[in-house]
Amino acid sequence: xxxxxxxxxxxxxxxxxxxxxxxxxxxxxxxxxxxxxxxxxxxxxxxxxxxxxxxxxxxxxxxxxxxxxxxxxxxxxxxxxxxxxxxxxxxxxxxxxxxxxxxxxxxxxxxxxxxxxxxxxxxxxxxxxxxxxxxxxxxxxxxxxxxxxxxxxxxxxxxxxxxxxxxxxxxxxxxxxxxxxxxxxxxxxxxxxxxxxxxxxxxxxxxxxxxxxxxxxxxxxxxxxxxxxxxxxxxxxxxxxxxxxxxxxxxxxxxxxxxxxxxxxxxxxxxxxxxxxxxxxxxxxxxxxxxxxxxxxxxxxxxxxxxxxxxxxxxxxxxxxxxxxxxxxxxxxxxxxxxxxxxxxxxxxxxxxxxxxxxxxxxxxxxxxxxxxxxxxxxxxxxxxxxxxxxxxxxxxxxxxxxxxxxxxxxxxxxxxxxxxxxxxxxxxxxxxxxxxxxxxxxxxxxxxxxxxxxxxxxxxxxxxxxxxxxxxxxxxxxxxxxxxxxxxxxxxxxxxxxxxx
Numbered sequence: 001x002x003x004x005x006x007x008x009x010x011x012x013x014x015x016x017x018x019x020x021x022x023x024x025x026x027x028x029x030x031x032x033x034x035x036x037x038x039x040x041x042x043x044x045x046x047x048x049x050x051x052x053x054x055x056x057x058x059x060x061x062x063x064x065x066x067x068x069x070x071x072x073x074x075x076x077x078x079x080x081x082x083x084x085x086x087x088x089x090x091x092x093x094x095x096x097x098x099x100x101x102x103x104x105x106x107x108x109x110x111x112x113x114x115x116x117x118x119x120x121x122x123x124x125x126x127x128x129x130x131x132x133x134x135x136x137x138x139x140x141x142x143x144x145x146x147x148x149x150x151x152x153x154x155x156x157x158x159x160x161x162x163x164x165x166x167x168x169x170x171x172x173x174x175x176x177x178x179x180x181x182x183x184x185x186x187x188x189x190x191x192x193x194x195x196x197x198x199x200x201x202x203x204x205x206x207x208x209x210x211x212x213x214x215x216x217x218x219x220x221x222x223x224x225x226x227x228x229x230x231x232x233x234x235x236x237x238x239x240x241x242x243x244x245x246x247x248x249x250x251x252x253x254x255x256x257x258x259x260x261x262x263x264x265x266x267x268x269x270x271x272x273x274x275x276x277x278x279x280x281x282x283x284x285x286x287x288x289x290x291x292x293x294x295x296x297x298x299x300x301x302x303x304x305x306x307x308x309x310x311x312x313x314x315x316x317x318x319x320x321x322x323x324x325x326x327x328x329x330x331x332x333x334x335x336x337x338x339x340x341x342x343x344x345x346x347x348x349x350x351x352x353x354x355x356x357x358x359x360x361x362x363x364x365x366x367x368x369x370x371x372x373x374x375x376x377x378x379x380x381x382x383x384x385x386x387x388x389x390x391x392x393x394x395x396x397x398x399x400x401x402x403x404x405x406x407x408x409x410x411x412x413x414x415x416x417x418x419x420x421x422x423x424x425x426x427x428x429x430x431x432x433x434x435x436x437x438x439x440x441x442x443x444x445x446x447x448x449x450x451x452x453x454x455x456x457x458x459x460x461x462x463x464x465x466x467x468x469x470x471x472x473x474x475x476x477x478x479x480x481x482x483x484x485x486x487x488x489x490x491x492x493x494x495x496x497x498x499x500x501x502x
Contacts, residue, residue: 015281
């Protein structure tokens, strides 16, 4: 195979974004993806007449200050992909509270203050703090060395960052709010970021949450595969090559530097592709297995001891009619565990059973999503998952447990939206084990390393690896998990490669 300027291992959003930017800048890109379609978790598939969205619930931001807006404009995404603004942020349902939270700061403050008037000061402090942290991060120099030089001046230049960059979300909220029911409602969606608010980085949470409250949530009409396919087309149209059904087996090195890869197309013979730069859009633990011993040990010294994030379980649901008949009040509804009366007690890290674990229900029929079939609707139940809950089961026991878990979660949803369970004509469960099988992410963790203070922000795994010529562009590297994290990470990785003279 002819040499390429850059070889990308994996066609998730991080790899696709990096590849699209590099190809647009004249680099000859070869992207190798093990599956038959690009996208990783940003994909769709068909089941019984329904177009099933595999991963995307909503994409934050897309306002003027959101870097994704700049990225999508430069890559021409807005000309080919439609983004639908969601009608609100979320609905939260507990044993005592039922609130629909707007996606605009002023309106959200009004809703929370009306429900919890004695906590008005803490509510306003919460919103002003998450926005201030995001603003200060946006003002940081792009160069990490300059950021370190400025560190002594942080209290003056970046007062919130200086005080709060090592704090956790739970610790911070405990200092400003006393009402546990408010804490639970205000932070209802934090499990999208991590499974424990008392270890979740306040800084990382603020960047994401502020983006939702400033730009709202958006869904890609027709599903996330539209974005993945478009980014792949940018690579091809700019002289690059996207090879599907192509699994990388080895990273080749010479004198300690990555110089190419070995890969197979399905059951074919091993092929060699050479390049001066290799980008891994794959989990570092997988990358380590592809490297020779010396380079593997070098990478392990950087990644050893890093803690993975959490996985999710999804119950995909096809309904025989529009769910408007059931009086659903929101696109995204968080239904929290019965009897858990505090933020700590709600934490999925405490491993409550699926009969008590909080979950989200996304009703795609609330918007013109492009999913489902005529006159029908599609939705998904999502909750935190752990792969060890599924290990040691034979195939039959695994299927039985999936059916049991689906039944428990659907039953709980039916208590909030009575009668909805009787409208289901298609249901399928994807577990952490499923995600591990299809993406290769260890433990089924699509979010990469956990967003805890010691692994967030500037502490996150860098794009340039300890192995010369090898870079990372995925949820596992800076800035982290989620669709936004992968897109920003791929863009930044490409910028580093373009600026490099090595």
